[in-house]
Amino acid sequence: MNLLFLSGAGARTIWGDRAGLPALSCVLLFLTAGLGLLVGGCSGTAPATKDPTMPDRFPNHTTDQVRSQILQASDTLQSFSATARVAVRSPEQSGTFNAKVRQRRADSLFMQFSKFGFEGGRVLLTQDSVFFFDTRKAVLQVGPVAAIQKIFPAPVSSDQFFQNMLGLIAPPPDRSWTLQADSSFYYLSSPSTNERYVVDPTRWRVVRYVKKGPNGTVRRKRLFSDFRRVEGLLVPHRVIFRRPADGLAVVITYRTVNLNPPRRPLGLDVPPQVSRRPFR
Secondary structure (H helix, E strand, O other), X not given: OOEEEEEOOEEEEEEOOXXXXXXXHHHHHHHHHHOOOOOOOOOOEEEOOOOOOOOOOOOOOOHHHHHHHHHOOOOOOOEEEEEEEEEEXXXXXXXXXXXXXXXXXOOOEEEEEEEOOEEEEEXXXXXXXXXXXXXXXXXXXXXXXXXXXXXXXXXXXXXXXXXXXXXOOOOOOOOOOEEEEOOOOEEEEEOOOOEEEEEEOOOOEEEEEEEEOOOOOEEEEEEEEEEEEEXXXXXXEEEEEEEXXXXXXXXXXXXXXXXXXXXXXXXXOOOOOOEEEEOO
């Protein structure tokens, strides 16, 4: 059995003899943490209703009404901080680690990673760049968001990244949606983009998102579950991002989250003597 310690330049085994990963591939293991590190809140978390009831108008809501219900009470949310346990699976390597995250809706995401109580690295993700500070090896690596997106199953280059982190995604208003329902869920499908949102009307949250290719192959899948209230807002405590064709998956189990916390700098605190190099 191998135990992995994740670091910026590669993942090395503490026990076992597996080879380390290239720098960019290893950052996937770290970045996947950021994907969704939101969890039930510190003092404001409460379990969701165990037996939620259907709204009176179900199944007769319109698409606009469904979207409005999902977005209700979240428009004032501008930032969050959180901790989580993250499990990552990729063709090259798998591992589990702890992460702290701070994200602002309008600009950046900061993450700090640890394993067995030791810090492994810090990541700053902006709209166009990724900065990874390997605190163990004192190296700062820099690369474009586009490179990370290729190996990361969450939409880090999308303006919906913040919403995905918090499980607050909703069908965009700029396309036509076909709305259907069964006894439990609403299903919103877009033939033009091969997207499908599954909405739980008892919580007014998306519980599943699927994006397919022209041939019907699932390209992206996102699952949201274990909903709890955080400062009055319903937030999933389990988030899964998958890219099946690439063998990429991230499972985030949320521990704590604070909504709209006091503003703090999102810098990496990199000492001036630290060497800098691009991702390989």
